[in-house]
Amino acid sequence: MATLSRRGFIAPTLAAGAVRAVPMIASKPAARRILTLVYDRKLGMMRAIDRLVP
Template sequence: MAKLTRRGFIAMTAATGVARSLPAISTRVGGRRILTLVYDKSLGMMRAVERLVP
């Protein structure tokens, strides 16, 4: 796994979120996605947790 700085991780997460949401904008039926950054001790780095809230 590549070593990422906090700034690089946030940039990568934002880019992933944009790429994931672009196709879904036209087919969205309801609810919204909430992206939360959490520190995972087992990985030793931050990771993104995505939830769908109606």
């Protein structure tokens, strides 16, 4: 197995992530993401709600 340094691992990982993310960003219409934090009594903790607003 080839020995990888930290820098040698991070660079290809970021490049692969960019290749997957760029087409999705280009094809989606302009929309804002709104993140709201609410307290859920049933769960007994904070919960994040993510909404897309055109």
